[in-house]
Amino acid sequence: MTTEFDLGALLAERGAERYELHTKYLNHQLPRMLHTIGFDKVYERAEGAYFWDADGADYLDMLAGFGVMGLGRHHPVVRQALHDVLDAQLADLTRFDCPPLPGLLAERLLAHSPHLDRVFFGNSGTEAVETALKFARRATGKPRILYCEHSFHGLTAGSLSVNGEDGFRDGFAPLLPDTAVPLGDLGALARELKKGDVAALIVEPIQGKGVLQPPPGYLRAAQDLLHQHKALLIADEVQTGLGRTGDFYAYQHEDGVEPDLVCVAKALSGGYMPVGATLGKDWIFKKVYSSIDRVLVHSASFGSNAQAMVAGLAVLSVMENEQIVANARVTGELLKSRLAALVDKYELLADVRGRGLMIGIEFGRPSSLKLRSRWTVLQTARKGLFAQMVVVPLLQRHRILTQVSGDHLEVIKLIPPLIVGEREVDRFVDAFTAVMDDAHSGSALMWDFGKTLVKQAVANHYGRFCL
Template sequence: MSFSIAELFSQNFDRKFDLHEQYLNHQMVRVLRTIGFDRNYKKAIGQYLYDQDNNEYLDLLSGFGVFAIGRNHPTVISALQETLTLELPNLVQMDVSLLSGLLAKEILATTPENLDKMFFCNSGTEAVEAAIKFARYTTKRSGIVYCDHGFHGLTMGSLSMNGEEIFREGFGPLLPDCISIPFNDLSALEQALSSKQIAAFIVEPIQGKGVNLPDDDYLSGVESLCRKYGTLFVADEIQCGIGRTGKFWAIDHWNVKPDMILMAKALSGGFIPVGGVAMTTKIMESVFNRMDRAVVHGSTFSKNNMAMAAGLATLEVLRNENLIENSAKIGTDIISTLNNSANQYEFLKEARGKGLMIAIEFQSPKSLSLKAAWAMLEAANKGLFCQMITIPLFKEHRILSQVAGHGMNVVKLLPPLNLTEKDRNWIINSLDKTIADTHQVTGSIWTLGKNLAGHALKNRK
C-alpha cells in the first residue's frame, strides 16, 4: 500500500488534541479547551476555515499574518507543484540558485532605492538574528536599541530585544548591550544613540503587540537620528510588511529609508517558510568583504527552490488581485465604521491601524454598574475583558480573532488581504452585537466574564 497523507489525516482526524496532549505542548490544548476554541478543522480556503460539520469560520488571524493572500491559494499551489516536477537542482551548496536571484530582484523593486541587496533565511526571527550580526560587523559596535512592547522573535538574539517580559522571563542571561526605550519617543532614542556605541535601532514601523502607530514625524526623526550618530536604522516589517497596511511596506506611509528591512510571514504564501533582509550594498559588502568570508553567515535551507517559488508566486498574486489596494480600502472602512459607533458604547475606546492591521481598544466605562464589572475582571487578570469579545465572536459568530498582547485591553484583527464586502459586514455586525452584549451586565456574556475571572484567580494561586 502506498504512503498517503490523505489517509493518515482521515484516519486520525479526531485524535489531534489527544496527540498534542501526549506528545506536544499540552498547555496549549488546555488553553483551547478552556476558551472553547477546540475545533477540528478539515478544510481551509482563502479567508475561511471549515470544521467537520462544514461550518464556515472567518479567519481574522491568518496564521499571525502568514496567509496574507489567503489559505491554499491556487497560484502558489500551482507554482509549488510545478517546481516539484521540474527536477531542478536544489541547495547545491557550491553554487548559486536562479530562483533566489529572481525573487531578490522582485523584492528590491518594491523597496526604497537605497536598498539593493538581499539575504534570504527561513523565518522572521532568523532575519532579526542576521540583522544583529550584520549591524555589529558593519559598524564595529555592539549596542542594539529596541522599543518597549516590541516583538522581534523568540530565538536568543531576537528575544534579547523582545519588549514583553513574559517571553523573556527565565531564559536569561540574554545578549548584553541591548537597550529598551519607549516607542514613539525621539528624545529617548537620541539619548540612547548619543553614546555612539549603538550598532542598530531595530523597530517595527507599526508595533504588532497592540497595533501601536507612530506619530507622523517619528520614523523620519528616527532616520535622522540614526544618520547623525552612525547607527543603522532597521525596519522590522515581518508582520506589517508586504501589503498588510495598505502599502507594500509600512514605512511607505512615512517615506523613510531604513538601512535594512526585515521580512518573512506573508512572503511564504503560507506554505514554505521564508524570510529575508533587504539592505544597502555597504552592509552586504562589509560583512561579505572577502572570498574567504563568502559563507560567514547563512542557513542550510535558505534560498531553497520551494521557498523561492512560493515567494515569487505570492508577489504575483498581490499584484494581479490588487490585494494591497483592497487592504487599504476594506481596512479603512472597518476602522472608520467602528470609530463612528464608539459613542454608542462606553467600553469601546477606539479602533486604529492601517490597512488590515487593526486594533480595537476597550476602556473602563463611566457608568457605575459597568465600571464595577470592568474592575472585577481587571482585578482577576488585566486585559481579561477582551476575552469577553473574542470568545463570543468565535462561538456565536464564527470569527477567529485574538487579544493583541499580554495584559492589553485590545483585540487585534490581522486577516487575509482578500476580504470582501460580505466579510466586512460579517465583521462589523458581529462586533456590534458582541460589544452591545457586554453592556448588559445581567446578560449571559457576563456569566462568561465571571467564569473567566474565576479561572484567572485559580491559576494565580
C-alpha cells in the same frame, strides 16, 4: 494502488486524536488553553478567508495565521507554482551553485524598496531579525541594539534580546546587550546614541502588540539621529510588510524614510513554505561578506530553497495582478471607519486605530456604575480579560476567529487575509455589534464567562492567559 505513505489514510485513522497527541508530545499547555476558553474547534478544510468544520459551518478568519496567510489559504496561483517546482525536480540546495530563483525573488523584492540593494534569505521572521542584528553589529563595529518598549521581534535568542515584553524574556537571560526606548521618544533615543556603542535601532513601523503607531515624523527623525551617530535603522516589516497596512511596506507611509535593513517574512510564504528575508544596503553586505574566506559567515541550511523562492515569486505576482495592496488600503479603511463609528455608541469601546488591514480595537473603563463594577472585577483579576470575553463569543456564536493583541492588553487585533472585501467587513461588524450589545445589556451568558476567566486567572497566579 497502494503507497508506502498514505496521508489520507493516516489522517482518517489518527486525525481525531489531535488534541491528545499535542497534550502528550508537544506543548501541553496549548490544548489546555484552547479547552479552557472554548477554542478547541476541529477545522476540516480551509480556503481563502474561511475555514469549515465537519458540519460544513464556515468560520471567517480575521487572524490570517498571525499574518502568514496574506493571500488567504490555498491560493490557486501559489499552490500551482509549488506543484510546478516539485515537478521540475530541480537540483536544489547543492550549496555549490547559484540557482536562478533566489536572484529572481531578490530582484522582485528589491523593486519595492529601490534604496536597498541585496537580500539574505532565511526561514522565518525571527531569522530575518537575527540576520539584521548580526549585520548591524558587523557593519558598525558596535555591540548594542536599541528597541522600543512593547515591541515584538521574535523568540530566538537574538530577537528575544530586542523583545519589549518581559513575559517572553523571563527565564532566558542573559541576552545580548540591549536597551529599550519608548516608541516615539526621540530624546531617549538621542541619549542612548550619545553613549557611542549603539549599532542600530530596530522598530516596527506599527507595533503588533496593541497596534501602536509612532507619532508622525518619528521614523524619519530617528533615522537622521541614528545616521548622525553612525548607527543603523532596522525596520521589522515581518507583520506589517507586503501590503498589510495599505502600502507595500509600512515605513513607506512616511516620506523620506529609507531603513538600512528591512526584515520580511510571514505573508511572503503564501502560507505554504517558511521563508524570511533581510533586505539591506550594498555596503552592509560587503562588510559582512568582506572576503572569500567569509563567504559562509552567515548562512542557512534551508535558506533560498526552491519551494520557498517559488512561493515568494508567486505571492508577489498575485499581489501585483490582483491589486492586493490597493484592496488592503480600501477595505481596511472601510472596516476601520465602520468600527470607529461605534466608539460613541458603546462605553466599553475606547478606540479603533491602525492602517490598512491591521486594526486594533481597544476597550476601556466604562462610565456607568453597573458596567464599571464588572469591569473592575476583571481588571483586578487580570488586565486583558474583557478583550478575551469579546474574542470568545465572536468565535463560538458568530464563527469569527480573532485574537487578543497581547498579554495584559484590552485590545483585539484584526489582521485578516488581504483578500477580504465588503462582505467580510459586514459580517465582522454585525457580529462585533451583537457582542457589544450583549456586553452592555449585562448578558448573563457573556459575563458568566468572564467569571470563568477570572477563576482561571487566579488559579494560574495571574500567569499568561491570552491568544
